[in-house]
Amino acid sequence: MSTIKPNYTRPLDFKHGRVDMTHGSGGRAMAQLIDELFVAAFDNEFLRQMNDQARFPAPQGRMVMSTDSHVVSPLFFPGGDIGCLSVHGTINDVAMSGARPLYLSAGFILEEGFPLADLKRIIESMAQASRDAGVPVITGDTKVVEQGKGDGVFITTTGIGVVPEGVNISGERARPGDKILVSGMLGDHGVAVMSLRENLTFHTSIQSDTAALHGLVADMVAAVPDIHVLRDPTRGGLATTLNEIARQSAVGMMLHENQLPIREQVKAACEFLGLDPLYVANEGKLAAICAPEDAERLLQVMRAHPLGRDAAIVGEVIEDSHCFVQMETAFGGRRVVDWLTGEQLPRIC
Amino acid sequence: MCLAIPTCVEQLIGKDSAIVNLGGVRKEVSLALIEDVAVGDYVIVHVGFALQKLDPEEAAQTLALFAEIGGAAPE
């Protein structure tokens, strides 16, 4: 009697196993990884077909597509990880056009030697984020690179969505007189991630604010279809986002420092390191620019949503041929809120 | 040459270190450059070292000076 069990393969060792080059080679090992980890976690009709591509009927309306690569380090941080971040990030980029996100794709570059336990944690976090948001990951890809040539895992997600009729949200639509709003507390994500970097050890209870904003955007667009601009202030913070928009729209902006919603702990952490909260990344916030007569209604709608409880009007758009973003300081003076120079590095002086 | 901040000493660790608290953010700093620090004192911290204790009475007096309405010469 044969001792070979029919159709039996030893399951992947998620406790102690590591990624190796065979997982990216296209052979049996890779198929097993895809099956036991990716398909099992994301589990939807598209992935179960096991094709290299996903077929779906053409959505009606104007389509939007966006892509984002995620290289965050450390991979796990208070409030999230690279997995859910990659889902939220692309959903948000699609949503910033006013679109309803429909589908995601996900590409992974894994480093040889990366623990399967960590990979499983990341994939399950992605799957949870995808389920919670109602946006399935319908196709994907995996590659493996040699040890030392990757930072554990890099993830690229692409998303598509559909923009409702009558909605025309774009960076060049800011007009003098418009109001500038933000959906909540600034700087949480950047501080949460920085608190884990070695040589910068400080202890806070700040969590990353990583979140999918498409539900909030849907409420906002329903109440004020003619929102002019939406953008999420990720790398480089609110300052960078507003400078981009100012340049695109050929306008200036005036912010009011005492209207900016920032947590005490985030302010304190920035003091310690000599950083400016305006330049610190956010992963679950958006900036909105609308006509002045719509601002109050938009603010109320935002505050009614769980992800917009701390929303605030923080400034207005003005005429300015130099496209400066300026700020009235809490102190009573005025300063420019300039583009970020290089990378934000902690200073001693 | 100055980025230094006033923080509250929350806990002493051994002879030479302390945990300080600023607005809810905690950090361990060295006390090698300072003496007689007690929990509850405020110290100025620069590059991970406490440099000087803050004098609460002087601080209060300085704040009062700011509020003076013009003309009076400082003490």
Added chain:
Amino acid sequence: MKYIDEFRDGALAKNIAANIAREADPQRRYHLMEFCGGHTHAISRYGIADLLPANVRMIHGPGCPVCVLPAGRVENAVQLVQMPGLILCCYGDMLRVPAANGMSLLKAKARGADVRMVYSSADAVKIAQENPQRQVVFFAIGFETTTPPTAVAIRQAQALGLKNFTVFCNHVLTPSAISHILQSPEIRQLGVLTLDGFIGPAHVSTVIGSRPYEYFAEEFQKPVVIAGFEPLDVMQAILMLVRQLNEGRAEVENEFSRAVTRDGNVKAQQLVAEVFELRRVFEWRGLGLIPYSALRIKAQYADYDTELRFDIPALSIADNKACKCGAILRGVKRPQDCKLFGTVCTPDNPMGSCMVSSEGACAAYYSYGRFREAA
């Protein structure tokens, strides 16, 4: 945040501004130099210039240790870190300073050199402990505030018996710089620049005390007011200087009394005196050679001196000919007066020392204040 928020109160700022406006004599002009880079930064960041009357003018001094570090010393560091296996630890401020041929420590890192940013000198000692097979160099810069932490690190390395830790010492001294400015030809002979008074550095003074400034006030008949780090402190110090000038006094006053005493931090001073001694002369970027203005490590700590363990050639890298940093550091010219400012020379592509650090006069003006000229 206690001892921070109260000192940034906008209502009190208006009060002090009203006092300054009331007491500044409309018949005269007041030229006040803030020496410390932290003050330059605060003045720009809070828009303090908006709150001063037109006849009170702030001049930015050379109190930014990153700005005054000669490119040659940065080039020394860049060359050092390319030695195989060597780890160079430095503060974040140093990473983007340009050396020769557009190189910087950040760019060297991008090419594979092991450059590590640390928050504290103690972190550098820890790295040396954890990597006994590799040489670890701590790139030490700073005025008197930052020197005691380096002294502690050297003593700690000695106590631990570390054989792989050295310090590349570039510590400089405040009083020498102030002296140099006051003795510059523009002031003494040419009368091109009037400097009426100084705002003394905040945290340097917590270490050295207020006593060292008494010499300047006396010798050069210029008032000095030591100011705290917050914007209200700076404004109150400006008011106190205006008062001194109106009353014809030239004294040292201490606005930062909550942290500065006449003697300063004696423990820190003694520690520094134990580990360091004066260099006869040191080159400052933009200011040239200044005697007795910098420190080197004493002979009994020779084992921890990078310049004794490695060959560190004296490199002289000149700034761009059109760069006006020297004049700007002495307060004779403003950033706007330099042809390179805002065109070739920007924070992203700094040509000279004043643009290199976020506290240099040019960088502060570019980042926070250039809308004023454009308007």
